[in-house]
Amino acid sequence: MTRPTYYKALNWAFLLLKEKNLDEQAAEYLLLERQKWTKTDLIFHEREIMVPAVWQQFQTDVQELLTGRPAQYILGQAWFYDLQLQVTPATLIPRPETEFLVAWLLENVPTSTTPKILDLGTGSGAIALAIKHELPNSEVWATDLSEAALQVAQANAQRLALPIHFAQGDLLQAVAGEKFDLIISNPPYISHDEEAVMDYSVKHFEPQLALYADNRGLALYQQLAQTVAAHLKTGGQLFLEFGYQQAPAIREIYQQALPTATITIKKDLAGWPRMARIQLPD
Structure with a gap:
């Protein structure tokens, strides 16, 4: 898969998580926390192509989510x-x-x-x-x-x-x-x-x-x-x-x-x- 926009990357993650009856919003939560973004920031950037390092990290995070591991444990932090x-x-x-x-x-x-x-x-x-x-x-x-x-x-x-x-x-x-x-x-x-x-x-x-x-x-x-x-x-x-x-x-x-x-x-x-x-x- 070529590097997608942030919008397309999230849709890809949502579909994979939905298939396993897992929390779809966990993917967005991880992305926002990794980028230190608010949801407003995401809206501003959603049509941009993901930079390579961010796309690589996001794919790794989604694979972790697919095991059922909570997003907070993946990050090692919670609010x-x-x-x-x-x-x-x-x-x-x-x-x-x-x-x-x-x-x-x-x-x-x-x-x-x-x-x-x-x-x-x-x-x-x-x-x-x-x-x-x-x-x-x-x-x-x-x-x-x-x-x-x-x-x-x-x-x-x-x-x-x-x-x-x-x-x-x-x-x-x-x-x-x-x-x-x-x-x-x-x-x-x-x-x-x-x-x-x-x-x-x-x-x-x-x-x-x-x-x-x-x-x-x-x-x-x-x-x-x-x-x-x-x-x-x-x-x-x-x-x-x-x-x-x-x-x-x-x-x-x-x-x-x-x-x-x-x-x-x-x-x-x-x-x-x-x-x-x-x-x-x-």
Whole structure:
């Protein structure tokens, strides 16, 4: 195939990806990120012939996409809350939905000039780094069970010059003796029963440790419910993301474990209940 225009190259990629029922827009995303272009830039250049190096890279990227590998892993980076983060197969790709959880927390930060905030299961560090970036005076901690994930998060923090306290361990075991104004977490919540219907790229490329949990995906919420009060200050708040069918179970778990807490469920932009705020009494 002779060097095409950007427009024709994208059409070629779209057809190949569509044949395999893969995300067609991933090809455009890769091209824009490689070129550091906006969509407006693409419109401006779409009738131009691709330069040889760009065409060669694009063909390589499309072949990677055809294996099901996510575009973010091909690039080694992803965006979250306007921060460019390194991602690897040791970390989940941060989702736009999780940005709404962060925004909800930011709306509810206490008036304290230096709130102490914990991100449980930080992965790439996305949540912790977004909070620190938006709240420079906050004291942010981040934990993960995976040493490989923590290495990625630490590298992101160093590159972005955002100081975070990192600790390795299972949930709150990593921060024994510490108390926080706010705790936030997007833990593994997919039931093993759902593996058969999951997206191929997620199932085969993203870290299993960060995806699945026992007891219909609720095991970590149950574990956290039994221990979180000891790590929250008076009036402290816990923010959680969960699966779109899990809201009733989440409410029941935390009503039983923390009967004096106020539990608020919030929907995402698609109208699904996907987030909870559990606030201890003052």
